Amino acid sequence: MIVSSIMAIWNWLFKTKKIQQIELPIEPKKQADEPKGISFDYPEGVPLNEVIKKQNEKEVIEQLPILFIIDAGHGINTQGKRTPDFDSKGTHLKEWEFNIDVANKCIDLCHQKGIETFLVNPEKNDVPLSERYKRINSATLIAKKEGKRVVLLSIHADAHQPNFPKLEWTSANGCTVFYYRSNDKSKVSIEGRRLATAIQRKLVERTGLTNRSWTVERANSLGANFGILRETLPVGCLVECAFMTNKTEANLLLTNSFRQTCAQAIVDATLEYLEI
Numbered sequence: 001m002i003v004s005s006i007m008a009i010w011n012w013l014f015k016t017k018k019i020q021q022i023e024l025p026i027e028p029k030k031q032a033d034e035p036k037g038i039s040f041d042y043p044e045g046v047p048l049n050e051v052i053k054k055q056n057e058k059e060v061i062e063q064l065p066i067l068f069i070i071d072a073g074h075g076i077n078t079q080g081k082r083t084p085d086f087d088s089k090g091t092h093l094k095e096w097e098f099n100i101d102v103a104n105k106c107i108d109l110c111h112q113k114g115i116e117t118f119l120v121n122p123e124k125n126d127v128p129l130s131e132r133y134k135r136i137n138s139a140t141l142i143a144k145k146e147g148k149r150v151v152l153l154s155i156h157a158d159a160h161q162p163n164f165p166k167l168e169w170t171s172a173n174g175c176t177v178f179y180y181r182s183n184d185k186s187k188v189s190i191e192g193r194r195l196a197t198a199i200q201r202k203l204v205e206r207t208g209l210t211n212r213s214w215t216v217e218r219a220n221s222l223g224a225n226f227g228i229l230r231e232t233l234p235v236g237c238l239v240e241c242a243f244m245t246n247k248t249e250a251n252l253l254l255t256n257s258f259r260q261t262c263a264q265a266i267v268d269a270t271l272e273y274l275e276i
Helices: 002-015 048-055 095-112 129-145 190-207 247-253 256-273
Strands: 066-071 116-119 149-158 176-178 235-243
Touching (some): 048 116, 095 149, 095 256, 129 149, 176 190, 235 247, 247 256
């Protein structure tokens, strides 16, 4: 039994090299096309610490005692999580295509600085929130035992869909960063607010997009009571980089340069929060 378990882990480690950053096309894809991506599933029976170790195969001079937990948001087929059609042919962008690319860019930037990362949901399919909570909390406990500081970053593209399920272009625009605040005003993540405010300011500065200011002027927003922030252990925030239902911003979401800018802003702001 022990030998077979060891062989199963060995075979998995041998087959799954490292998660590769995906290369997405500059132009949106037709609905019928299959987007490129990674096909990594969590193998049954493999300990989470081995998954984290495999995700961080890299050479660094000095590894900092920090773990960035990065959540790539919705899956590729989550209903409604896409732009409206760009043209009569049905060309559109799925939110997953943007999220996973920015997540991987954040991971690359962290690895360059010797920071360990954990990608919560690298699968294409939509991983249930309950499973994502479990992965995040388990990874946090492992990191804490190793004396590491932990932050959670959930990457998204925003949407305004007043007539859902009909998808149409709207004027809502800008970037928004949420921290945890419940309906009970006494329950608020002070550290989460500090992190979210740092990222909000950096995103606005780097992208030039509208500051929607949910992290400051509208701090009482009930919309910040997201499960990914409420049900998880680490200090974290949810980052809405731009609106995929705004045609101007949707075209930005297609570009590699904008994605890189978002990733750099998120990582730089988080390091400032950590005083690194």
